[in-house]
Amino acid sequence: MDVEALAVVPMRKSKRSEVVQRRIRRPFSVTEVEALVQAVEKLGTGRWRDVKLRAFDNAKHRTYVDLKDKWKTLVHTARIAPQQRRGEPVPQELLDRVLKAHAYWSQQQAKQPLKQQSETCRLL
DNA sequence: ATTAGGG
DNA sequence: CCCTAAT
Numbered sequence: 523m524d525v526e527a528l529a530v531v532p533m534r535k536s537k538r539s540e541v542v543q544r545r546i547r548r549p550f551s552v553t554e555v556e557a558l559v560q561a562v563e564k565l566g567t568g569r570w571r572d573v574k575l576r577a578f579d580n581a582k583h584r585t586y587v588d589l590k591d592k593w594k595t596l597v598h599t600a601r602i603a604p605q606q607r608r609g610e611p612v613p614q615e616l617l618d619r620v621l622k623a624h625a626y627w628s629q630q631q632a633k634q635p636l637k638q639q640s641e642t643c644r645l646l
Numbered sequence: 647a648t649t650a651g652g653g
Numbered sequence: 654c655c656c657t658a659a660t
Contacts, residue, residue, distance in 0.1 A: 545654065571648060586648075591654070594651090653656070 527583060548583055550592055555612055558589060558596070559619050566627040567593065596620045 528543040550558070561577040570586035578584040599607055600617035 547654075649660070
């Protein structure tokens with residue numbers, strides 16, 4: 523499959539041009555964004571591992587870190603003028619849902635960072 | 647191995 | 654995407 527999805531490039535910012543391999547660029551499709559938004563609306567912004575399993579379990583090249591990063595750019599994209607956005611345009615409908623979910627989970631995360639319930643329960 | 651943020 | 658400190 524995409525086993526050779528790595529790019530051999532000169533190590534940036536290095537005196538001696540060493541050579542390192544980085545993953546190739548894979549712009550998120552609107553379909554992927556839809557899946558990501560759907561998952562975050564349900565799971566929130568503090569459980570990217572679960573978001574990965576829920577919506578990208580079969581996308582070997584999308585790690586939970588990638589999904590976290592994509593969400594960051596989506597929130598930014600939703601906030602800038604449509605004219606300064608790049609790539610295949612993301613439906614405004616999705617961008618609206620991004621801001622909505624971001625606002626909701628933002629406060630939800632501030633209240634209870636979830637996870638480690640055992641830790642919390644033990645202390646209560 | 648994950649989370650969370652800056653690079 | 655990468656890098657990585659803190660869990």
